[in-house]
Amino acid sequence: MKRLVLASLLAATSFAHAESVTLYSARNEQLLKPLLDAFTKETGVEVKLLTDKEGPLLERLRAEAQNTSADALITVDAGNLWQASHMGLLKSIKSNTLNENIPAHLRDPKGEWYGLSVRARTMFFNKNKVKAADLSSYEDLANPKWKGKLCLRTSKKVYNQSLVGMMIAQYGEPKTEKIVRGWVDNLATDVFQDDTAMLKAIAAGQCEVGIANTYYFGRLIEAQPTLPVSVFWANQQAEGVHVNVSGAGVTRYAKNPEGAVKLLEWLSSEKAQNLYADKDMEFPANPKIKASPLVTSWGPFKSNVINVSKAGELQSTAVRLMDRAGYR
């Protein structure tokens, strides 16, 4: 009987990691699947994928400790990546390919994670009500001239936390708090649950201007090309548009770290970058690759090159600041 139990355990567990990479992901499956399939086809390395929200995934990695099956972690927002590294869940990797493909401000200074796609969080406006010339910077949206005309997404979304975190890094807390208070005073309606709903509100005339990630706009405008909404590249006279990344790192106790590095390197390569960025209308992190035609049609812009890891470092400060300012 004992032997039987042991044998069945063996059967159940022994094929856990032959030549395969196990990936914990907070990015959605239908976005990653085509990429991972292409990777497997090219390299013969199988990828096992487990998706969950960032918070639970990090706790899971922490609880599994040295016995985790995960070789790599992939998620959106530098804030989350910074947190994973801060919790000691990632290990620093040395890869010339990655260092070449990914610009320095889009990766962790210690080499624990690398940005794989870039997401710009900028301003959008209703073409019938606002002229692009009226717009300038995130800070300007706190100006009373926008009273009753601004739409925002909830402060609970990490994208806004990172944006505010970056502002804290640049302007310091007191000034940032003043700006955020100004935004709250200018709101046309309660904050929205997602970027798309907010962009639709701008289109419908509920408000005139707002802040969103470009790929939400891309998806929306692709489905409804006649919507009277346009993109405006923020802060071009200053430090540039706030950008963030989706990215990945190798877990500290990876059983197949070489495989994981291989996967990351491949994801930063030309072929993958085209797939990866186009699929979700993001910008490739590898500067040698061009974004999709629709995305490129919005024109070139200067992006803020402050290291994105700042967002993670200042996230908790940003959240408290937004609480104080009444930005829900």
Place this chain on the structure above:
Amino acid sequence: MQKLFSKGSLYALPIALLTLIPLLVVLSSFLHPQPEIWQHLSEYVLPRVLKNTAILMLGVSAGVLLLGVSLAWLTAVCDFPLRRFFAWSLMLPLAMPAYVLAFVQVGLLDFTGPVQTLIREWTGDSSWFPRIRSTGGVILVLTLAFYPYVYLLARNAFLTQGKRGIEAAQMLGMSRRMAFFRVVLPMARPWLMGGVLLVLMETLADFGTVSIFNYDTFTTAIYQSWFSLFNLPAASQLASILVLFVLALAVAEQWGRGRRHYAVRGGSAERIVLRGAGRYLALAWCSVVLLVAFVIPFIQLLVWVKSVWVLDFDERYPWFILRSIAIAGMAALLVTGLGLILVYAQRRYKDTRWLVRLATLGYAVPGTVLAVGVFIPIAWLDNLLIPVLAYFGVATTQVLKGTLLVMLLALAARFMAVAFAPIDAAMQRITRNQEDAARSLGLSSRQVLRRVHLPLLRGGLLTALLIAFVDVMKEMPITLMTRPFGWDTLAVRVFEMTSEGMWERAALPSFFIVLMGLIPVILLVRKTED
């Protein structure tokens, strides 16, 4: 101490441990005080969320009682056109996850939705239209999503009680209305309170729905502490306060019920036939609820499904469906079985009451927090077992985690209350005399269980099975956290889509969740009808 280990505890303790262990993990967060976070929370966050939560609890309780009781009374005791149809169809909203109903209603009724857009096209202005993203809107949506809990339990009560109570009261000179409020409702109390308690626990644990409305509750504060301030101990501390609060609520309810027994049985089949305006009012009331809570949202889902079908439906969907049904079915059977043991233990051994209460608390803990509470001890155990296996030459990274068994036990910890409430309410209906009689005829206690209790509990057991099945189908965080590799279900698909804000594409898996939930719902209510 002797009491703790009575015979009853032998049954109740192992079941309670399923919930107690994750709860203890959550409670252990108090070993790491977080004064800084607490100061921030108590100054800027807690005052607002506590007020919001209180308003939500009151509003939703009132809402589900109003809808649940009135609809249950109409379809169980009265007679009016289409009554038989409404009897089962009013249960349908149970199959619709609350967050789905929320995104559909917000999508329909917000400024940019079709309703207000149409109004603006006609009249140029929709600013007078009530805002759906408001306190009233959240209360409305949660009421519509959760009233079936009260409806189903209240209907069971009214069906078994029948017209008899009201007739007796009328004979004593009460008006029909007085009889309803002074006799019928108090007699249905265990059912009503059981239902409301479930709704309150679900409301307190809810995160998806309130976040769609951006309505901040206590749960929001828990998630903020964890996901935004990255302070899991503070989040767990908040969650344990929530648990203690629910425990107090449950105890207060039991205390209020006191030593009363509820043991009327055998309703007459005769119904109160509604005439004149009453007929049409009843018809209108049932129709409105059904339309707003189910038909319209379902049609909206269908419209979205049509637009994403080609894009998203692939050969994996049959598997998502099969797995969802398999997990929900197994978990429902497990939790109903365990619920029966708990109810029985509580009936036979008074001192198990506390354990039983503790065993049902998992339902009030926000799913993601409970998921972590479950996962941490399992990972810990695994970390102990893996070196042992390695010693025998077995190399592995998981022993228990990622197995179906663990997933089922975790789901059981969450949904124990769902199975317990209806079985407990049904048990209240069995008189001591019935048991004593059976005993005096020489039946052993096991025979009493099989030949007296089980047949009489059939309705409650079925209800438990049904609600648990449908609830597990809709469940997300625990499935995400404990599923074996590759065991993606419909709820996991919903997560994948909504995590990137693709609500319309989430309609496809949501649609299947609703569809799979419909079958047991219809079967069950058909059954109680006869």
